[in-house]
Amino acid sequence: MATETLPVLAILGGTGELGTGLARRWAQAGYRVIIGSRTRDKAAAAAADLQAVMDQRGVAAVAVEGMDNLAAASAADIAALTVPFSHQTSTLEQVAAALQGKILIDVTVPLVPPRVARVQLPAAGSAGQIAQELLGEGVAVVSAFQNVAAAHLQESAAVDCDVLVCGNSKEARAEVIKLVQAAGMRGFHAGMINNAAAAEALTSVLIVINKQYNCHAGIKISGLESHG
C-alpha cells in the first residue's frame, strides 16, 4: 500500500522571519518546501541559509529550494503567502493563474503602519476576503497563522499557540490543519473566510500585549471539554 504523497509547499514572499520559520517547520516534518521571492537570487539565498541551519541540526534529508514567486506557485501543490499587507494584492495578481485549482494559505495581516497596534480592518472585511475575491472560486483561500510569533517558529520547541483556520472549503481547511499540526501547533476549523477578520484583528491586540509583557504572545482555545 502506497503511503500518502505529501504535497509540495511554496511560501510566497517567504524570505522573512515568518516565511522561513514556516519553511523550517515544514521541511523538518518531511515536506518539500520552496521559498518564493520577487527574485530567484533572494529566494535562493534564504533557502541556502535555512538549509545550512537544517544541516547543522542533522536534518539533512530535506529539500528547501528558492525560486521566484511565480515559479514557486507553479511548482507547488499548496502555497502560503507571507508578505506585508501592502504587497498582498500585487503578489497575488502575479501568481493568480498559477494557483488555480490549488489551496492558497493567506497569512496576510492587514496592519496599517505606523499604528500597527490599532485594529484597522480593510473595507472588504479582511485580507482573507481580499485574497478570495482576487483569486476567484478556482482557488481555495484558507487564512491561518496570523497569530503565531515568527520568533517561536524559529525555535525548536513546540509552539504554545493555536491557529484559527478559516476558509469556504472544509476540505481545504482540513488540509491546512494538517500543515498546522506538522508545524507543531493545534489548528481549529474557525468558519468561512469572513472569519479571518477575527484572527487578523487579534494580531494588533497581541502587539499591544507583547509591548506590555516584552513577550511574543499568542492565543490558546480553552474550555474544549464537552458539556454533555
Place this chain on the structure above:
Amino acid sequence: MATETLPVLAILGGTGELGTGLARRWAQAGYRVIIGSRTRDKAAAAAADLQAVMDQRGVAAVAVEGMDNLAAASAADIAALTVPFSHQTSTLEQVAAALQGKILIDVTVPLVPPRVARVQLPAAGSAGQIAQELLGEGVAVVSAFQNVAAAHLQESAAVDCDVLVCGNSKEARAEVIKLVQAAGMRGFHAGMINNAAAAEALTSVLIVINKQYNCHAGIKISGLESHG
C-alpha cells in the same frame, strides 16, 4: 485607614444568562450590584432569583437589586451593557445622560442572526466604537467579556478564559480589569476601543468551535514569558 470603597455596579439589560452571571460573580466578590431591565418588575424578579441562589450558598450579606435601566444607570458608578446587538443603540440612548462621567463596560457582540457563526462587523468597525460615538467623550467606554461563556459564569468554578479589555482611557481599562479579576478571570489591556473588533469577531469563531466540540470555548493568552 479607610479601605477603598467599591464602586456600585449596574448591569443594563442584565436579566439574561450573561448579565446574571456577571451579577453573581460580582456580588460574590462583595460589590453592590443592580440588575437593570426595560421594566423594574422584570429586573426585580431576576434580582430576587439571584438573591435566592446566593442565600442558598450562604452568601447572604450581598445586595442585588433590580431597577429599570435608567434608574440602574443613574445609581451606578460603573455600568455594564449586556443586551443583544439589535438593542444596543436604543438602550444606550435611553441612559446616555445618566452615564456621563462614568465608565460603560460594553459587552455587546455584533452578531447578525441567523448567521451568528459568521463575522459581520458593523460599518463603524465594532460595537464598542458605536457605543463610544453615541455616548461621547464624557463616558469612558471599555469593551470586555465578549468571549466569556455565560454558562461558565453561572458555575462556581474559576473561569478558564481570559478577557480582552479595550478602551481609549487606560485608567478606565484598569478599573475594568479589576472587575474582570473580581469575576474570576485574567484581564488584559488590549488597546484602544477600535480593538474591540478583535474580541467581537472572535465570538463568531468560538460559536463555530462550540458546535464542533459541544463545548463553551474561550481563549487564553499564551506566550507571556518575557523573551528578555
